[in-house]
Amino acid sequence: MAAPAQNLRINGDRxxxxxxxxxxxxxxxxxxxxxxxxxxxxxxxxALFQKWCQxxxxxxxxxxxxxxxxxxxxxxPEALPVYVGSHLDTQPTGGKYDGVLGVLGGLEIIRTxxxxxxxxxxxxxxxxxxxxxxxxxxxxxxxxxxxxEMHTQDWAYxxxxxxxxxxxxxxxxxxxxxxxxxxxxxxxxxFELHIEQGPILEAEEKDIGVVTHGQxxxxxxxxxxxxDAHTGSTxxxxxxxxxxxxxxxxxxxxxxxxxxxxHAVGAAGHIDVFPNSRNVIPGKVxxxxxxxxxxxxxxxxxxxxxxxAAEDIVEEMGLQIEFEKVGGFDPVAFDETCVAAxxxxxxxxxxxxxxxxxxxxxxACWINRVAPTAMVMCxxxxxxxxNEAEEISKDWAAAGADVLFHAVVETAExxx
Ligand SMILES: [Zn+2]
Numbered sequence: 001m002a003a004p005a006q007n008l009r010i011n012g013d014r015x016x017x018x019x020x021x022x023x024x025x026x027x028x029x030x031x032x033x034x035x036x037x038x039x040x041x042x043x044x045x046x047a048l049f050q051k052w053c054q055x056x057x058x059x060x061x062x063x064x065x066x067x068x069x070x071x072x073x074x075x076x077p078e079a080l081p082v083y084v085g086s087h088l089d090t091q092p093t094g095g096k097y098d099g100v101l102g103v104l105g106g107l108e109i110i111r112t113x114x115x116x117x118x119x120x121x122x123x124x125x126x127x128x129x130x131x132x133x134x135x136x137x138x139x140x141x142x143x144x145x146x147x148x149e150m151h152t153q154d155w156a157y158x159x160x161x162x163x164x165x166x167x168x169x170x171x172x173x174x175x176x177x178x179x180x181x182x183x184x185x186x187x188x189x190x191f192e193l194h195i196e197q198g199p200i201l202e203a204e205e206k207d208i209g210v211v212t213h214g215q216x217x218x219x220x221x222x223x224x225x226x227x228d229a230h231t232g233s234t235x236x237x238x239x240x241x242x243x244x245x246x247x248x249x250x251x252x253x254x255x256x257x258x259x260x261x262x263h264a265v266g267a268a269g270h271i272d273v274f275p276n277s278r279n280v281i282p283g284k285v286x287x288x289x290x291x292x293x294x295x296x297x298x299x300x301x302x303x304x305x306x307x308x309a310a311e312d313i314v315e316e317m318g319l320q321i322e323f324e325k326v327g328g329f330d331p332v333a334f335d336e337t338c339v340a341a342x343x344x345x346x347x348x349x350x351x352x353x354x355x356x357x358x359x360x361x362x363x364a365c366w367i368n369r370v371a372p373t374a375m376v377m378c379x380x381x382x383x384x385x386x387n388e389a390e391e392i393s394k395d396w397a398a399a400g401a402d403v404l405f406h407a408v409v410e411t412a413e414x415x416x
Contacts, residue, residue: 002416004409006348008116012398015108019397022048022088022104023096032388033096037089037131038066038170045088046176049103049128056110058126061185062178064153065143066130066171069185072110074123075415080188082120082412083371084109084404085127086363091135095390097195097380097397103128105193105401109408120412122188129363130171136161144363147183148370187371189338189411192364193404194375195392199383200356207399208346209356209377212339213294214365215263216331218303220289222249222310225320228275228283243273243282245314245321252309253289256302263357264293266302294331294357332358332365338374338407345406346376351399376403 025045026035035041046068050060053070061069071081086102106126113120129147134140137159145151157168171177196202201209226240250268257266267290274284291302307323314321346353356377358365364375378400381391 002410002414003344003348004406004414008406008409010108010112010398010401010405011115012394012401014111015104015397015401016394018052018104018107019096019100022100026090028093028388030093030388032390033090033094034092035088035090035094036092036136037133038136038167038174040174042089043174043176046128049088049107052107053110053126056107056114058110061180062176063180063182064178065146065156065182066176066178067143067147067182068128070107070110070126072113072124074120074412076121079122080186081123081125082408083125083127083187083190083367084192084408085129086192086194087129087132089131089133091133091386093386093388094133095385095388097390097392098197098385099132099194101195101378101392101397101400102193105404108401109405112405113409118409119415120409121415122412124408124412131167132363137167141361141363141366142167143182144366148366149183150366150369153182183370187367189335190364190367190371190373191338191342191404191408191411192362192373192375193400194362194377195380195385195390196356196377196383197360197380197385201354201377201379202381202383204354205352206354206379207351207396208353208403210339210343210346210353211358211375211377212334212355214332214334214358214362215292215294216296216299217328218291218299219325219327220291220303220306221286221324221326222289223284223286223322223324224249224314225284226282226317229281231279231281234281239281240283240317240319241281242285242319245317245319246271246285246287248313249310252313253291253306256305256309257291260293260298260302263295264291264298264302265359266291288326292359296331299331332368334364334368334374335372338372338411341407341410342374342376342403345403345410349399349402349406351403374407376400376407
């Protein structure tokens, strides 16, 4: 496969202008965006993306989950397409770049190929996955998940928002429910460009993060039972303080995560204390321990050590404990050929780069189950995302899209 010439670049100004144009749809209250999935604003954003794609000569596909596919033909009718994309939906107080950069980066690749009159053997398809964010309809990455057979379509259609409106009904209402069977498409590869949503690239002054793995996740819900008692009149030796036991367990969670530095992390984000009264020693606590690592063996080790340590703590204190695994997914290892295409592209283009682990879930994590997949990231200011103040520079966006462009075009094979 011939790599694109070193001087081939996307049009960074045009990419930036398109990002700013899209950001006018569903403006937030503080300079960002509120373009939640299956709202009228989502429909408007989709229509603009479709218009741009059609203006670039693409034919549009739409499946029954509302996933959008803008196809630029290749020269070989038998060749599997190279897919590239992300999501146009945002958080209620979201930024202008999370997801959008990956979708419009795909469009920019097609526009650049048109400008330069470059033909590829494989078609290239710019993609918008429906409901990546999962705010209005849980879970996140819902439609790429149906595409990759992680969920059934009927189950997805039955998801309800806070007002009880079903996903399937709202998709139809906004006019973006297609006829095409979900997951029927076969891919040569899938590439996703995304902002980092973390602080590493900016801190290390790298232009590009080549994502090798996605973090795996384990949620264990822990219930510790002691005895409610008066905080003033119960002598210290007679207390069954479930809150204290939890505090000791959480110290262990922190210690266990640190023991697998730098990539493992652990914390309890959800904590309920009962009865949660100022003058009652807590008789019961329920909390969820969130453990993550790109290595499945590390996750398993952390889960086991958590159980042993927590059992020791409560036994010594004379309390009871129960564990329930309430969620999780395995770590993702992206396709080595696709990862190498991105790394080589960054090298060829002269951008500083580093391998990186994605701490957040992305559509690429699901698509990786059904097609060779990789992700590339650009920095974002202070690592801030899911916030209207989310910011990137025009140069960062262009560098990320350049690397995406080279990897996609190399995989799609330039026809000389
Ligand atoms: Zn995103």
